[in-house]
Every structure is written in C-alpha cells, then in structure tokens.
Amino acid sequence: MANGLTDNVNSIFMDEKERRDGKYSPKTLAKILGAMHQDGLVVLKDVIPTDIIDKINTNLCADADLRMKNAFQAYNHGIKSNFLQRPPVTDPQLLSKEVYFNSWLLQLANAYLGKRPVFTWLTANNALAGTGSMRQPVHKDTDFDHPLYPYYFIANIPLCDFSVENGSTEFWLGSHAHTTMHDQEPCQTQEDIKKYPFTTIGGPVPPVHQKAKEARMKIRPPIQPACSRGDIMAPHYPNYKLKLHLPHSQMQFFLDNGGDDVEVRAQWYSDEDLPKNTEDTNFYTKPSYLE
Numbered sequence: 333m334a335n336g337l338t339d340n341v342n343s344i345f346m347d348e349k350e351r352r353d354g355k356y357s358p359k360t361l362a363k364i365l366g367a368m369h370q371d372g373l374v375v376l377k378d379v380i381p382t383d384i385i386d387k388i389n390t391n392l393c394a395d396a397d398l399r400m401k402n403a404f405q406a407y408n409h410g411i412k413s414n415f416l417q418r419p420p421v422t423d424p425q426l427l428s429k430e431v432y433f434n435s436w437l438l439q440l441a442n443a444y445l446g447k448r449p450v451f452t453w454l455t456a457n458n459a460l461a462g463t464g465s466m467r468q469p470v471h472k473d474t475d476f477d478h479p480l481y482p483y484y485f486i487a488n489i490p491l492c493d494f495s496v497e498n499g500s501t502e503f504w505l506g507s508h509a510h511t512t513m514h515d516q517e518p519c520q521t522q523e524d525i526k527k528y529p530f531t532t533i534g535g536p537v538p539p540v541h542q543k544a545k546e547a548r549m550k551i552r553p554p555i556q557p558a559c560s561r562g563d564i565m566a567p568h569y570p571n572y573k574l575k576l577h578l579p580h581s582q583m584q585f586f587l588d589n590g591g592d593d594v595e596v597r598a599q600w601y602s603d604e605d606l607p608k609n610t611e612d613t614n615f616y617t618k619p620s621y622l623e
Contacts, residue, residue, distance in 0.1 A: 339505065339552065339553070339555050340555060340557060341367075341371065341373050341374070341375055341503070341505070341555070341557035341565075342363065342364075342366075342367035342371060342373075342374050342375070343374075343375040343377050343563075344356075344360060344363060344364050344367070344374060344375065344376055344377060345377045345378065346360065346377075346378070346379070346436070347360075354435060355435070355436075355439055356436065356439055361439065361440075361443055364376070364440055364443075365440075365443055365444060368440070368444050368482070368485070368566070368568060369482070369509075370506065370509075371505040371506055372503075372505060372506060372507065372508030372509065372567060372568035373503050373505060373557075373565070373566065373567045373568070374440075374565075374566050375557065375559055375563055375564070375565050375566075376436050376437065376440070376563060376564045376565075376566065377560075377562075377563050378560075378562050378563065379430075379434060379436040379437070379562065379563065379564055380428075380430045380431060380434060380489065380561075380562050380563075380564065381428075381430055381562070382561045382562045384426070384428045384430060384431060385431075385489070385490075385491055385561045385562060386491075386561070387425075387426055388419065388420060388426055388431070388491060389491035389492060391420045391423070391426060392417055392419070392420070392456055392458070392491065395417055395420075396415075396417065396458050399415060399417070406613070414457060414458060414459050414468055415457075415458055416455050416456065416457055416458070416613045417455070417456040417457075417458055418454075418455065418456065418577075418606075418607075418612065418613075419454060419455070419456050421454070421578055421579055421582060421606075422579045422581060422582065422603045422606065424582060424585070427582060427585050429589050431489060432454075432585075432586070432589065433589040433590070433593075433594065434487070434564065435593075436564070437487050437564050437566065438593040438594055440566060441485075441593075441594065442593060444482055444485065445482060445483065445484075445485070448592060448593065448594060448595055449594060449595070450594070450595045450597050451576065451590070451594050451595065451596050451597065452576060452597050453486075453576060453612065454576050454577075454578075454612065455612055455613065457488075459499050459501075461498075461499075469538075469539040469540075470502070470504070470539065470540045470545055470554075471538035471539045471540060472511065472515075472516065472538055472540065473538055474513070474516075474536075474538065475516075475519075475528055475530060475531040475535060475536055475537055475538060476513065476535070476536065477512070477513045477536075478512075478513065480512065482568060484568075485566055485567060485568050486566070486567060487564050487565075487566050488501070488559075488564070488565040488566070488567065489563075489564055489565075490559045490560065490561060490563060490565065491561065492561060493558075493559070493560045493561055494558065494559055495556070495558040496556045496558075499556075500556040500557060500558060500559065501556065501557075501565075502554045502555070502556050503554060503555060503556075503557065503567065504548055504552065504553075504554045505552055505554075505555065506551075506552050507548055507552075508567075508568040511540075511544075513536045514536075515540050515541065515544035516536035516537060516538065516539065516540055516541065516544075517536070517537050517539045517540070517541045518534060518535065518536060518537070519531045519532060519533055519534060519535050519536070519537045520533065524537055576596065576597065576598035576599070576612070577598070577599055577601065577606065577609055577611060577612040578598045578599070578600055578601070578606075579600070579601060579602070579603050579606050580600040580601060580602055580603075581602075581603050583600055586598065
C-alpha cells in the first residue's frame with residue numbers, strides 16, 4: 333500500500349541534450365510511459381516558456397472576475413468553487429505553439445495513444461480562491477461505460493504555481509487502471525440531471541460512490557501534487573467524442589501546427605459567434621457505439 337503522505341507524482345525533467353535535440357531520449361520516454369500506465373499521471377517539467385503563461389493568466393483572471401459577477405454563471409457539479417472558461421483563442425498575441433502544440437507533450441501523446449492522436453477539446457478549469465471548505469466531489473468526468481484502455485488523456489497547463497496550500501488538484505494515482513462505471517453513483521433525481529444533463533435516471537453520474545473510495549483509500553490514498561508554471565500535468569482521462577470549438581480567424585494557426593503529430597478536429601466559428609457557443613463546456617463524452 334502506498335502512503336498518502338509519501339506517495340507522489342512522477343515529475344520528469346529533461347536534460348541539456350534533450351533540450352538541444354528538442355525531444356526526450358528513449359530512456360526518459362520510457363519513464364514517462366511507465367508513469368502514465370502505472371499512475372495514470374505524469375508531470376513534464378519546464379516545457380513551456382513562462383512569459384506566455386503569464387500573459388494567458390492575466391487574460392483569464394480578468395475574464396474570471398467578470399464571470400463571478402454574472403448571476404447565471406454555471407459552476408462545476410453545481411458547487412461554487414470551480415468553473416470552466418474558454419482560453420483566449422481569438423487573440424493571435426496569446427496563441428503559442430509551445431502551449432497548444434507542445435512538442436514534448438506530442439511526443440508523449442504519440443507514444444501513449446498511437447501515431448497522430450486527435451486534438452478534440454480545449455477548455456480552462458478555474459479553481460476559485462476564498463471558497464473555504466467547498467470542494468468538488470471525488471469524480472470521473474464520464475457518465476457512461478467508458479473504455480478500459482488508454483484512449484484519451486488531457487494536458488493540464490497550470491497558469492500559476494500550485495500546491496496543497498493553494499488548492500492543487502487531488503489525484504488518486506493508479507485508479508485509472510481499475511475503475512469502471514460501477515464505481516460511480518447512479519443518477520436518481522431530476523436534480524442529478526440538472527447538474528449532469530447528459531445522464532439518464534439509473535445511469536452513472538461522475539461522482540464516485542463511498543464504498544469505492546473507501547476501498548481505494550486502503551490501497552493508495554489520494555495526493556495533491558505540486559506543479560509549476562511552465563509544466564504540463566498529463567492525467568489519463570475518461571473522455572471520448574468531442575470537437576474543438578475554435579475561431580475561424582485563427583484557423584491557419586491551428587491547422588498549420590497540426591501536421592504529422594496531431595490531428596486537429598474542430599468546428600469553426602466567427603469571433604462574434606464563438607462567445608455565444610457553450611458546447612465546449614458540456615461534458616458530452618459518450619462514445620458512438622453506446623448511442
């Protein structure tokens with residue numbers, strides 16, 4: 333059993349030769365893949381210049397201030413501690429290949445998922461300050477019988493340094509390899525459907541039920557790993573069929589940077605229409621074979 337006080341995420345630093353070559357060595361890549369398969373999480377250290385991170389952070393902080401004044405702002409799981417934002421994709425000054433098409437991340441993606449994986453979703457998740465003891469339930473971002481093999485992961489790019497002290501994300505390392513939809517609570521009421529609109533009565537909702545949490549706690553308790561500006565945190569993620577929602581004005585940036593390492597699958601909107609669309613904040617992730 334891993335001890336929650338001493339257990340930790342694998343943080344991978346590149347050496348000087350790897351930085352010059354622009355890619356991880358086979359030995360380092362093996363460590364990264366080992367972490368993904370064993371823990372379901374890895375942190376790629378110092379892979380993004382922090383100047384662009386700081387600019388994006390300034391933009392999203394201003395956007396967050398406006399959202400918190402909006403009485404109709406939706407919150408994750410109906411709890412006023414987290415909400416989703418759209419990254420500033422209409423501003424060409426804030427588009428960076430190091431952020432959206434990071435070569436270190438794409439090396440991991442091609443090795444873990446197979447050649448030329450598909451880029452389908454882009455959002456920002458804001459954990460708000462000053463929320464006291466409010467927290468989201470332990471959950472998976474699925475409400476269906478998700479696949480039991482590596483088929484999707486996300487790249488969390490922190491816009492500030494985070495740790496236990498300022499509310500870093502809680503992860504249950506290794507749980508990705510054993511969990512099924514039967515670990516999740518069932519949808520029982522219309523209130524559940526209001527919070528999770530793509531579920532049905534009797535189907536699973538994202539929160540993990542108490543018995544599953546207690547069983548996993550005995551094996552490997554959760555941790556809150558530290559992560560810094562310039563890092564990428566990559567968790568294995570139960571997710572499936574989605575499309576990016578992007579501005580037509582920046583189509584060239586996204587398509588030109590796709591290439592052989594990643595397929596960009598997107599719907600394109602005018603700069604005026606994109607803010608009106610909220611589909612990319614909906615976790616409709618059910619695979620077509622279950623529909």
